Amino acid sequence: MLEPVSVGLKFAFLAVLYLFLLWVSRSALKDLRHGAFGGPRVATTAAPDATGMYPASSLAALEGDHDVVPRLVVESVPGLGRGMSYDVAEGATLGRGDVEIQLEDPFASSQHARLTRQGTIIVIEDLGSTNGTYLNDELLRGPQPLHAGDRVRIGDSTFTYDDGT
Amino acid sequence: MTARNRELFALIPASLLLTAGFAAVFIQRDDLLSDLSLTYGAIFLALCLAAHLVLRMTLPDADPYLFPLVAVLACFGLVMLYRLDEDFARDQAQWFVVGLIVFTVTIVALRRDHRILERYRYVIALGGIVLLLLPRLGSPVNGAYLSFSAGPISFQPAEIAKIAIVIFLASYLRDTRQVLVVGARRFAGITFPPLKHLGPLLAVWGTAMALLFVIQDLGSSVMFFGGFLALVYVATNRISFVVIGLGLFALGARVLYAVRPTIEARVDAWLNPFDPDLYEREVGGSYQIAQSIFSQADGGFFGQGFGAALVQLGDNPPLLPAAHTDLIYAVITDELGLLGAVAVLLVYLLIVQRGFKTAMLATDSFSKLLATGLTVVLALQVFVIVGGVTKLIPLTGVTLPFISYGGSSIVANFILLALLLLVSDRARREAMAT
Numbered sequence: 001m002l003e004p005v006s007v008g009l010k011f012a013f014l015a016v017l018y019l020f021l022l023w024v025s026r027s028a029l030k031d032l033r034h035g036a037f038g039g040p041r042v043a044t045t046a047a048p049d050a051t052g053m054y055p056a057s058s059l060a061a062l063e064g065d066h067d068v069v070p071r072l073v074v075e076s077v078p079g080l081g082r083g084m085s086y087d088v089a090e091g092a093t094l095g096r097g098d099v100e101i102q103l104e105d106p107f108a109s110s111q112h113a114r115l116t117r118q119g120t121i122i123v124i125e126d127l128g129s130t131n132g133t134y135l136n137d138e139l140l141r142g143p144q145p146l147h148a149g150d151r152v153r154i155g156d157s158t159f160t161y162d163d164g165t
Numbered sequence: 166m167t168a169r170n171r172e173l174f175a176l177i178p179a180s181l182l183l184t185a186g187f188a189a190v191f192i193q194r195d196d197l198l199s200d201l202s203l204t205y206g207a208i209f210l211a212l213c214l215a216a217h218l219v220l221r222m223t224l225p226d227a228d229p230y231l232f233p234l235v236a237v238l239a240c241f242g243l244v245m246l247y248r249l250d251e252d253f254a255r256d257q258a259q260w261f262v263v264g265l266i267v268f269t270v271t272i273v274a275l276r277r278d279h280r281i282l283e284r285y286r287y288v289i290a291l292g293g294i295v296l297l298l299l300p301r302l303g304s305p306v307n308g309a310y311l312s313f314s315a316g317p318i319s320f321q322p323a324e325i326a327k328i329a330i331v332i333f334l335a336s337y338l339r340d341t342r343q344v345l346v347v348g349a350r351r352f353a354g355i356t357f358p359p360l361k362h363l364g365p366l367l368a369v370w371g372t373a374m375a376l377l378f379v380i381q382d383l384g385s386s387v388m389f390f391g392g393f394l395a396l397v398y399v400a401t402n403r404i405s406f407v408v409i410g411l412g413l414f415a416l417g418a419r420v421l422y423a424v425r426p427t428i429e430a431r432v433d434a435w436l437n438p439f440d441p442d443l444y445e446r447e448v449g450g451s452y453q454i455a456q457s458i459f460s461q462a463d464g465g466f467f468g469q470g471f472g473a474a475l476v477q478l479g480d481n482p483p484l485l486p487a488a489h490t491d492l493i494y495a496v497i498t499d500e501l502g503l504l505g506a507v508a509v510l511l512v513y514l515l516i517v518q519r520g521f522k523t524a525m526l527a528t529d530s531f532s533k534l535l536a537t538g539l540t541v542v543l544a545l546q547v548f549v550i551v552g553g554v555t556k557l558i559p560l561t562g563v564t565l566p567f568i569s570y571g572g573s574s575i576v577a578n579f580i581l582l583a584l585l586l587l588v589s590d591r592a593r594r595e596a597m598a599t
Contacts, residue, residue, distance in 0.1 A: 002192045009189040010470045013182060014501065017508050020178040020237065021515065024230050027171075028518050138529060141283070142340035 068164040070122050070146075072101070072115070077157040079104045085162070091116040093127070094154060107131045107155025113140075121145045122161070124152065131155055168229040168593070169221045175233035176217060179240055180210035186244030186471060193472030194248075209240065212265060219269045223276045224590035226597065228523060231589070234516050235582055238567035241509060245496055246489055246570055248472045253489050253570050260572040264579035271583035279587040280531055286336040293329030294372065296322035301379055323385040324564070324577035327542050328584070330389060334369070334396050335534035342400035342530070369393050370410065374417040383418065383428065384549045384561030388542055390414050395541040396534055399524075435559040453486045454553075454560050457495040460485055461506075461555070468502030475499075489570040491562050494554045509568070510551070517544045520585055526592035536588045539581050 071085040072092070086092060092100035097110030109129040116123050125143040126133040133140040134153040146152075148163040166174070184206030191199045213236050220227060239261055247254035275281070282289065299322050338345075373390040377383065394410045397403075422428050434443055434451035438458065443451040460474060474496055476485045485492050498506040520540030527533045546563055553560035564574040 002196055002198060005198060006189050006192040006470055009185050009192070010468065010501070013185045013189070013471075014467075014504055014508070016178050016181055016185070017237070017505075020175070020182075020233075021508060021511050024175070024234065024515050025511075027230065028515065028522075031522060144340075 070164045071162045072152070072159045073162050075151070075158040075160050077103065077105070077159070088115045088122060089117065091122070095127075095129075103154060103157050105155040105157050108157065112154050113152075115146070118145075122163075129154075168226060169217070171229035172220065172232055173214075173217055175230065176210065176213045176236060179213065179233055179236040180206050182237060183209045183240040183244065186240065187247065189471035190244060190248045193470065209236075209243070212262065216265050216268065219272065220586065223272050224586055226594040227586040227590035228519050228593070231516060231519050231582060231586060234512050234519070235567055235578075237512055238509070241497065242493070242568035242570075244471070245493055245500075245568070248500075249476060249489050249496070256572070257570055257575070260575045263572070264575040267576050268579040268583045271580050272587060275584075275587055276590075279535075279584065279591075280529070282332050282535075283336040283339070283531055286333045289329045290333035293326040293333065296326045296329070297376055298379065320573035321564070321571065322573070323382075323388075324571075324573045325580075327385075327388060327392070327546075328539070328577060328581055331392055331396070331538035331542055332535065332584075334393060335531055335538050338396055338400040338534055339530045345397075345401050345403075345406075370413050373414065377417055377421055382561055383421075383431075383559065384553070384563040386418075387549055387561075388545045388563065391545045392538055392542040396538045399537050400530075400534060431559045431561070435556065438556065453492070454556060456485055457492050457554050457560075458556055460492075460495045461498040464499040464502045464506070466502050466504060468498070468500050468505055471500055473500060487562070490564060491550065491560065491569075492554060493569050494551050494565055497568075510547075513544070513547045513566075516540075519589075523585060523589040523592060526596050527588055528592065528595055532588045532592065536585060539585055543578070543581060 069087055069089050072088050073085040074080050074082055076082060086101050091114070093111060093114045094101045094103060094108070095110050095112040096103055096105065096108045099111060103112070107130075109127070109131070111127045112129040113124060113126050113133045116125065123143045123145050124133070124135065124140065126140045131154075134151075135144055135146075136151050137153070146161040146163070148161065148165070150161040152159045152161060184202050187202035187205050188198065191197055191202060213232075216232065220232065243254055243257060243261070246257050370390075373386055373393065376389065377386040390410070394407050397410065398407050422432065430450075434454055437443055438451040438455040440451065444455055445452075463469065463474070476488050476496065477483050485495060488496050494506065494509070497509055501508075517540050520536055520543070524533050524536035524540065527536055543566055546566055549558070549561060550563050550565050550569075552558040564571050566574065566578045
């Protein structure tokens with residue numbers, strides 16, 4: 001008896017469903033049209049490739065070119081002038097004690113962080129410091145490679161990494 | 166419209182769908198147009214609104230479409246289960262409420278910073294593996310160790326474990342992804358990761374293989390291992406790692422196929438479902454998969470209508486075994502036709518799109534990998550079960566997320582959704598601020 005109603009309900013169900021999907025996918029399409037990232041372009045400037053992550057395989061900036069010297073440039077370090085820089089091509093340790101890059105910073109541990117060269121890249125690693133090392137304002141956990149323009153902060157001291165190219 | 170207003174608006178069609186679905190089932194079953202369907206629709210809307218208010222207060226910038234899309238899936242699940250058996254639907258509705266509570270708790274607990282999960286990564290990984298091994302204490306169901314019973318409650322630990330393993334991998338790969346690439350050596354034209362860091366990767370491969378042998382379920386192994394490979398690929402951008410991983414997995418699967426007759430039987434049933442011998446075999450035959458294909462064909466383009474699919478004839482064995490879990494997709498196809506089935510797949514597709522979008526917007530590596538991993542695992546789960554039901558791949562019993570009957574599945578997938586929304590909220594807020 002009520003069969004027409006039942007059939008009607010089925011088609012109404014499908015219609016509502018597809019209208020809903022159309023509405024949602026319209027905004028998905030809008031995202032696509034705004035470029036790979038949809039939203040503001042912040043992520044594109046921070047990281048170049050499509051997934052928004054640094055391409056792990058293109059870190060060969062130092063390869064084959066011996067004139068290239070990676071440096072740690074002082075941005076603001078107590079007792080040091082802005083723009084001074086350290087050659088870190090062979091790695092270096094940062095800290096308050098007897099190390100390559102000495103920091104007069106009450107928040108730095110005596111052996112605070114270490115830069116090591118691994119093949120063609122420089123890797124930064126925290127040496128179990130009390131107050132931690134910050135890479136681009138994110139607390140460093142485990143070894144991380146440095147990219148040109150990365151900011152390294154230890155206590156009140158800030159450096160910028162320059163890969164020399 | 167702000168994100169949350171969009172979400173609110175999108176919940177209305179979801180509730181309308183539930184109302185229409187129930188009304189149609191009532192008509193088909195009792196020839197009665199009941200206002201009970203309106204009541205059910207209203208209750209469903211109220212529950213969704215409660216969750217919406219939680220989101221409005223805690224995650225104001227989270228993706229607006231994820232939750233309504235999930236609500237549509239839940240609505241499919243409730244209507245179909247009610248049509249199969251009222252008791253299933255009542256249980257499912259209770260689990261839906263429990264799921265929403267767990268969803269809220271997850272969001273409130275992690276809303277300041279979900280990245281604290283990274284600190285507990287080894288505990289989480291261990292918990293996930295222990296959960297996976299629990300079913301081994303019980304007895305196998307259809308040759309696979311999938312569920313664990315404690316008293317009256319039986320649950321499928323693989324559902325929770327998939328989230329634990331994704332969290333661990335996202336956190337682990339965040340630390341090591343660069344080192345995996347930098348020390349890589351080329352050998353015989355294939356790039357291998359450095360030996361020191363290959364260890365943990367081999368450990369994951371070993372775990373997936375061990376799982377395959379211990380729980381003897383290809384479906385969940387594909388889910389875990391696929392999620393792992395996707396994360397390694399996203400983290401390192403090296404297709405060679407994926408190729409190596411697939412090779413190793415194929416090797417393990419081949420060995421299992423050789424030593425386990427249950428797996429062999431499943432592959433046979435998949436290749437020749439209409440073989441009379443296999444079709445009539447009592448245990449491990451192809452009856453289920455063949456019936457699934459018949460019922461999908463019965464649906465045609467527009468479907469037989471709600472409540473019209475033949476699932477049970479009198480007291481005979483069911484025409485569609487496990488219609489409420491494994492074969493619910495076949496029931497949907499039967500009743501709503503190709504059009505309805507494609508709509509269900511579209512809903513999943515859109516959820517996956519929102520998930521990957523979230524991963525792209527996220528600024529820190531852990532959040533990116535987490536969102537990617539969760540999305541991939543969900544997508545693979547849908548692929549494994551829908552692929553099985555449609556005879557694309559051998560049928561294995563995993564649930565269709567948010568639709569199939571099953572408490573642990575609903576609760577686990579709500580945790581997954583909560584994590585995605587947490588990542589999305591932070592990512593979209595940061596993207597809007599600049």
